[in-house]
Amino acid sequence: MSSISSDIIRGYNDTMILYLLWDAPSYGYEISKRIRNLSEEKYAIKETTLYSAFTRLEKNGFVESFADSDMVNGKRRTYYRITEQGRQYYREKCAEWTLTKEVVEKFIRQDGGM
Amino acid sequence: MSSISSDIIRGYNDTMILYLLWDAPSYGYEISKRIRNLSEEKYAIKETTLYSAFTRLEKNGFVESFADSDMVNGKRRTYYRITEQGRQYYREKCAEWTLTKEVVEKFIRQDGGM
DNA sequence: TATCATTGCTACGTCTATCGTAGTATCAGC
């Protein structure tokens, strides 16, 4: 991969989710809170965006879902676990991000724009 | 502005174009080449993306178009000039980029992802 | 002189991540 398209800069929600699933499975509501916390309240993913991301990630084989095993209370929860393909995809997105950032920043003025 | 949405990370083509119009008016084909050059061939904007960006930028009052004055040869060219509102918008996008980058990078591993 | 690449742009339709709105259901605490 030696060139980027503009549209790739979209779709980093998937990358964020994979990052948060890296060490242990998790589920929608928890991921949502962790995104808010890790971003220091600067970013709150929308519920619909989050759940449609899960669907896409699973369809692409980057995560696997399983039902809550210890169904403590009547609450149904769907957990997601990252797959090896998901880890690979995450690595590619990290590399892509580095490249994208390099390109975009050639067009960005750090100061308020002279 | 203290929080970002995911979708904002899209749409930096407009920002790149405004950057290239900052000092002097220009037109489609030239902008296209300058993007390729400045990005060191890492990014080539698609023609349709470029011209639809011009349309949007003009509709939003961020650029003004005018016809080639010295129509040297039969070639028609539409030049675009950045407006004060365009400069303002560019500054906002630069600030937004800084914020977006900060957030995204909390989810990106610099190394190949452990 | 015929042909091809480059220049410069327009029209039209498709794709898809995001997001708005809305609805369902459980549970804890007051």
Place this chain on the structure above:
DNA sequence: GCTGATACTACGATAGACGTAGCAATGATA
């Protein structure tokens, strides 16, 4: 009994990006 937090699902709209195609003029090349 009601509110707020938890945990999702369904459905449709939006809009930036992009694929494909076409048109017209110029310059270089054979």
